Structure formats: C-alpha cells, structure tokens
Amino acid sequence: MTTEEIAKAFKELGHATRLLVFKRLVKAGERGVSVGTLKDELGIPNSTLSHHISSLVSAGLIKQQREGRVLYCSVEYDKLLSVIAFLQDECCIDETK
C-alpha cells in the first residue's frame, strides 16, 4: 500500500456522513446493508448518498453486491486492516525499538 492509497482512504473516511456509513457497515458484518436502508436510517437523499458510497468504493474501503434489485454495501476488511496496520507500523513509536 502506497502513501497515496492510504491518504485516499483517510480522505474518504474524513467526512462525517461517510464515516457514519462506514461505521454502520462495519457493525453490519459480512452481509452488509442495502443502500435503501442506509438512506432511511441516515436520512440522506438518494443521489447524495450514492456519491458518498462511490467515494468509499473508489478508496477500496467498501464493496457492493447486488441481490435482486437491492444493492448491499459491505466493508472491505483487508483495506480496513491495512489502514490500521499503517497507523501502527508506520506511525506508532515503539519505545523498545
């Protein structure tokens, strides 16, 4: 993971609405949550939500899977783990080093 990729992930998490969406998806686990449910729960207009979702997808933080006419969004755990690893490995001072 390059610095650019990590920065991109942080950037997309750096918006209150998107961070809420992301948290909601993490709580949901594997199956994820449909766009419509997110819309209802967060009270965001269709088009606005859709843009935020595609931002998160473009950063590789979440993915979408269609089931019938419903699109489920779910977390890309590998990416989340990479971001956490970055903060710990690159950023955290280990006094014993």
Add this chain to the structure above:
Amino acid sequence: MTTEEIAKAFKELGHATRLLVFKRLVKAGERGVSVGTLKDELGIPNSTLSHHISSLVSAGLIKQQREGRVLYCSVEYDKLLSVIAFLQDECCIDETK
C-alpha cells in the same frame, strides 16, 4: 471523541503531503522537526507547508513549540492513539464478541 472529531482527523490525514509530514513527525519522536527542515526535506514552499501544518494542528494531530527562532512540530500522541482506538473499537469486528 465525537464522530466529527475523528472525521476531522481523518480528513487532515487524507492528503499525501500532510500524511508525509505526519509520518515524518512520528519518526522524529518527542522533539519533533522544525518547519524549515520539513520544507527542505519535502521540497515544499514555505506558505504551502505552513497551511498544511496548521491543518494538522487544527485537527489536534500535531503541536508546535518555539525554540528561539525555530518552530518545532511534533505529534500529539494522545490524538493518534484515539484515532487508532476508534478504528479498532468502533470498526473492527471481533468474532469472539
């Protein structure tokens, strides 16, 4: 820490230049690095760098301390730890829960 505060921290880390500055400061430890050194190392104009630094300060991610005419920038470790804790506590699925 509110969601807004966490989002703000992510937002400011979500820029390649600022992320490089932050990484550099973490590596530097307690004492930190002067603005001038950052400027030389990263090859960024004074004013541009100054803006990025104040963004990081505004998010509470770093602080500045003057020594003579040199300003040292250093990491606010509490904030960094909060951000890491957020990702782990709010976001990471613990299958044993």
Add this chain to the structure above:
DNA sequence: AAAACATTTCGATATTACTAGAAATATATT
C-alpha cells in the same frame, strides 16, 4: 537598531467536493 533568519499571513487563482432534484437505468412483479 539594523541585518539576517524562520515562519506566517495576505491575496489571487484553480481545482475539487458537497448537495440534491430530476431524469435515466436496471431489476422484479403483475
């Protein structure tokens, strides 16, 4: 107090992001 050094603020421009209504697309049901 003048000159040198370090950093920030000002000012101006260019790019990118946010928001959301309306129209379009895709899928399912009747």
Add this chain to the structure above:
DNA sequence: AATATATTTCTAGTAATATCGAAATGTTTT
C-alpha cells in the same frame, strides 16, 4: 408489456481546499 421498486447518473449551483509568490511578523545576532 406495463408498472413498481431500487439505485445511479446527469446537471448545476455553491462552498471548500490547494497552491504559492510576495509582503508582513516575530526572533536572534551583530
């Protein structure tokens, strides 16, 4: 095939951010 449902794309207005040269500010040295 027509209608209903779910979601995205189009379009457009507004706001925020990025960039950096030049001028201003604060600090030290002579």
